[in-house]
Amino acid sequence: MIAITGATGHLGLATTKALAAKIAPSEIVAVVRDPQKAASTLPQGIVVRQGDYNDPASLLAAFQGVETVLLISTSELEYNARLREHKNVIDAAQQAGVRHIVYTSVVNPSPESAFGASPGHFSTEQYLKDSGLTYTIFRNTLYLDIIPMLVGEGTLPSGKLYSTLGDGKVSYALREEIGEALANVLASKGHDNQTYDIAPGPAYSIQDIAAGLSEAAGQPVEYVPITGEELAATLRQHQVPQPFIDLMVGMTQAMKDNEFNAPSPTFEQLLGRKPTDLKTYLKSVYGK
Numbered sequence: 001m002i003a004i005t006g007a008t009g010h011l012g013l014a015t016t017k018a019l020a021a022k023i024a025p026s027e028i029v030a031v032v033r034d035p036q037k038a039a040s041t042l043p044q045g046i047v048v049r050q051g052d053y054n055d056p057a058s059l060l061a062a063f064q065g066v067e068t069v070l071l072i073s074t075s076e077l078e079y080n081a082r083l084r085e086h087k088n089v090i091d092a093a094q095q096a097g098v099r100h101i102v103y104t105s106v107v108n109p110s111p112e113s114a115f116g117a118s119p120g121h122f123s124t125e126q127y128l129k130d131s132g133l134t135y136t137i138f139r140n141t142l143y144l145d146i147i148p149m150l151v152g153e154g155t156l157p158s159g160k161l162y163s164t165l166g167d168g169k170v171s172y173a174l175r176e177e178i179g180e181a182l183a184n185v186l187a188s189k190g191h192d193n194q195t196y197d198i199a200p201g202p203a204y205s206i207q208d209i210a211a212g213l214s215e216a217a218g219q220p221v222e223y224v225p226i227t228g229e230e231l232a233a234t235l236r237q238h239q240v241p242q243p244f245i246d247l248m249v250g251m252t253q254a255m256k257d258n259e260f261n262a263p264s265p266t267f268e269q270l271l272g273r274k275p276t277d278l279k280t281y282l283k284s285v286y287g288k
């Protein structure tokens with residue numbers, strides 16, 4: 001059986017749906033915090049088990065009879081809590097006799113990254129490799145799906161795209177297609193102890209996003225550079241909680257520093273077709 005954690009989240013659900021189209025749903029265990037939420041969202045026939053990253057006993061029970069676990073990284077932001085949750089999943093999998101863990105990491109994980117999630121991914125990868133379990137690591141780039149958050153609501157009315165990204169470029173990938181690629185890996189062999197950069201080319205700058213937005217929305221959009229301090233001040237004005245402000249400022253600094261500029265053919269190979277590009281994505285969201 002294949003267990004998918006975070007199965008009621010965006011990436012976990014996309015993976016679960018894609019996998020249910022490839023193997024018998026009764027071979028898939030959705031490990032979820034809230035089984036009621038799962039009942040209304042997951043495909044029919046999937047085994048649903050309750051499991052919380054902060055509750056090792058629930059994870060141990062959820063992983064019984066499971067050969068492979070897809071560990072979707074937590075949405076928790078703080079380093080120690082993130083790492084503890086991921087360790088709980090890896091330890092419980094090992095105790096339950098799981099053979100293989102597929103883990104969703106980040107491209108270029110580093111303890112020094114300005115991106116708040118990166119050090120936790122770095123340490124989790126180390127812990128997973130040291131566990132002796134068979135692993136497959138998906139080093140995910142940023143989702144195309146975060147672009148509306150970068151663009152914000154004020155851009156189209158004003159025609160001004162305020163951003164800290166400078167000349168930094170990012171290889172974006174559509175979250176649903178990462179789910180498909182994960183399902184392809186979970187349903188096939190040959191991925192033992194592999195680390196994959198899930199980061200299609202080309203990488204795009206904020207100027208490319210402004211141009212694509214102009215074309216999709218049919219109006220001029222101009223990129224206006226701002227500093228990290230200015231971004232933080234604007235988010236504060238909108239009563240955004242401080243941990244999320246820190247995440248945004250750090251993430252955009254890492255984007256500016258080209259940490260997510262890592263084009264690789266691997267994602268296209270695992271997906272089995274050309275991934276969705278920026279222009280197509282922007283048309284689907286902003287096109288008239």
Ligand SMILES: NC(=O)c1ccc[n+]([C@@H]2O[C@H](COP(=O)([O-])OP(=O)(O)OC[C@H]3O[C@@H](n4cnc5c(N)ncnc54)[C@H](OP(=O)(O)O)[C@@H]3O)[C@@H](O)[C@H]2O)c1
Pocket residue numbers: 005006007008009010011012032033034051052053054072073074075076085104140141142143146175
């Ligand atoms: N590459 C990117 O651009 C990007 C962007 C955002 C996040 N991420 C990372 O990638 C992960 C997956 O992305 P996503 O878009 O699917 O995020 P998401 O929709 O927020 O899903 C996160 C999933 O993790 C589950 N989860 C969180 N804490 C848990 C806990 N203590 N025990 C059990 N499950 C827990 C959530 O459960 P519930 O359904 O019960 O809430 C949810 O299903 C995120 O968690 C984050 O680490 C990457």
